[in-house]
Amino acid sequence: MTLAIFVNRFKLSDVIMTTDTQTQIIAALDIGTTKVCALVGRRDEHGRLEILGTGKVESEGVMRGVVSNIEKTVRAISEACALAQKASGEDFDIVHVGIAGQHIKSLQHRGMLVRDNAQDEISQRDIDRLISDMHKLVLPPGDKILHVIPQEYTVDMEQGITDPIGMSGSRLEANFHIITGQITASNNIHRCVERAGLEMAGVTLEPIASAASVLYEDEKKAGVALVDIGGGTTDITIFQDSIIRHTAVIPFGGNVFTKDIKAGCTVMDEHAEKLKVNYGSALASEVFENRLIVIPGLRGRDPKEISEKNLALIIQARAEEILDHVMWEIRRAGFEGKELIGGIVLTGGGALLKDLDKLTELHTGMPARVGTPIEHLAHGYQERLTSPIYATGVGLLLQGFADIDAGKVNPAVARKQAKLEAAKAEAKAKEEAARTQEQAKDKEAVSSGSSWFDTAFKKTKEWFEAEPDADF
Numbered sequence: 001m002t003l004a005i006f007v008n009r010f011k012l013s014d015v016i017m018t019t020d021t022q023t024q025i026i027a028a029l030d031i032g033t034t035k036v037c038a039l040v041g042r043r044d045e046h047g048r049l050e051i052l053g054t055g056k057v058e059s060e061g062v063m064r065g066v067v068s069n070i071e072k073t074v075r076a077i078s079e080a081c082a083l084a085q086k087a088s089g090e091d092f093d094i095v096h097v098g099i100a101g102q103h104i105k106s107l108q109h110r111g112m113l114v115r116d117n118a119q120d121e122i123s124q125r126d127i128d129r130l131i132s133d134m135h136k137l138v139l140p141p142g143d144k145i146l147h148v149i150p151q152e153y154t155v156d157m158e159q160g161i162t163d164p165i166g167m168s169g170s171r172l173e174a175n176f177h178i179i180t181g182q183i184t185a186s187n188n189i190h191r192c193v194e195r196a197g198l199e200m201a202g203v204t205l206e207p208i209a210s211a212a213s214v215l216y217e218d219e220k221k222a223g224v225a226l227v228d229i230g231g232g233t234t235d236i237t238i239f240q241d242s243i244i245r246h247t248a249v250i251p252f253g254g255n256v257f258t259k260d261i262k263a264g265c266t267v268m269d270e271h272a273e274k275l276k277v278n279y280g281s282a283l284a285s286e287v288f289e290n291r292l293i294v295i296p297g298l299r300g301r302d303p304k305e306i307s308e309k310n311l312a313l314i315i316q317a318r319a320e321e322i323l324d325h326v327m328w329e330i331r332r333a334g335f336e337g338k339e340l341i342g343g344i345v346l347t348g349g350g351a352l353l354k355d356l357d358k359l360t361e362l363h364t365g366m367p368a369r370v371g372t373p374i375e376h377l378a379h380g381y382q383e384r385l386t387s388p389i390y391a392t393g394v395g396l397l398l399q400g401f402a403d404i405d406a407g408k409v410n411p412a413v414a415r416k417q418a419k420l421e422a423a424k425a426e427a428k429a430k431e432e433a434a435r436t437q438e439q440a441k442d443k444e445a446v447s448s449g450s451s452w453f454d455t456a457f458k459k460t461k462e463w464f465e466a467e468p469d470a471d472f
């Protein structure tokens with residue numbers, strides 16, 4: 001759907017990890033087909049996410065979630081970051097990049113590890129060895145592994161184990177969900193980030209971040225399909241038993257509605273977009289038959305009248321096509337509608353389309369709702385942050401904190417953090433020394449002034465009280 005970036009930064013300079021959670025500042029940059037959105041946030045004393053500032057600009061250099069114009073993308077990144085920095089008062093230059101787009105693919109694979117001593121407990125090191133083996137898989141030319149997500153483990157033929165750490169056994173097996181993407185797409189993101197004056201520290205799949213912001217834990221456990229409708233693509237992520245079971249990308253998004261309206265109503269691009277946003281509905285049966293929309297004519301031509309019912313029929317046809325692809329992916333993953341008790345959660349800018357959740361329920365036979373990123377936000381957040389267009393950005397903030405807590409920090413970033421920590425401590429020491437020196441000077445000046453005044457007053461008093469001279 002989109003590309004995304006999240007940034008770690010201290011108030012004074014940079015930060016990746018710190019013992020004081022309230023001084024952790026993370027910025028998220030969502031590079032989408034239609035927008036580039038930057039958010040800066042931190043955790044409050046209760047662990048809730050507090051948004052400090054946002055910046056949003058139009059995106060012109062991304063097509064279907066993939067960078068198509070380096071210069072335009074770099075310019076949009078710089079502008080969005082500048083707006084976020086101004087709104088929040090924070091600077092950042094170390095970024096963790098999120099990736100998505102139509103080049104993302106997934107596959108299932110099984111790994112096995114024979115342990116030397118069956119009596120020893122299985123540790124995280126054994127699981128890391130299994131995951132490391134998955135990175136050795138042979139992939140099609142030009143692809144790379146982005147994520148290796150464990151599903152279930154098997155210990156000495158005992159199946160269905162979700163956490164084998166602490167158990168004993170000689171044979172450890174696991175099923176993995178592996179997500180891959182194109183090397184060139186990742187390199188283009190890297191190039192844009194560097195040219196915008198930022199340093200890339202890691203890559204994260206964006207649908208994982210979106211799920212963190214809009215899905216509840218009980219939904220993930222019961223089974224749910226997250227459908228993130230962006231401007232260029234639609235991302236699908238299926239959860240069951242709190243584990244990602246399937247990921248897929250559909251090469252259709254909100255822009256196809258605009259193109260269909262443009263062709264069906266013979267209007268300009270900007271008019272088609274306004275018709276979709278202001279008057280569009282995904283369910284034609286909810287629209288009155290006799291309502292007309294009047295838009296200005298081109299270059300002095302007569303105004304054009306468009307039936308709201310016809311507009312809804314155009315949108316509904318394309319929405320049903322996208323939902324057909326969603327159901328095909330759900331069945332391909334081995335799930336039927338009734339197995340996903342949580343149904344479908346719609347998010348992304350496309351989820352703002354009126355009555356789309358109702359159409360989803362009617363067309364798929366599954367419960368549906370629009371997911372908004374408010375579950376983890378601290379009290380007092382701005383109302384506009386409740387829009388599903390911010391789901392990816394908020395999710396990247398949450399994912400950034402999760403990576404910090406788990407110690408997943410790039411070594412280069414950790415080294416830079418240490419230098420910046422030292423620089424911060426040195427600057428603070430100099431500031432304290434200067435403040436102490438100023439206070440000493442002020443005290444000395446006050447003391448000196450008081451001493452002079454006391455001496456003058458004493459001498460004046462003595463002169464007045466002295467006996468008159470006998471000669472006068």
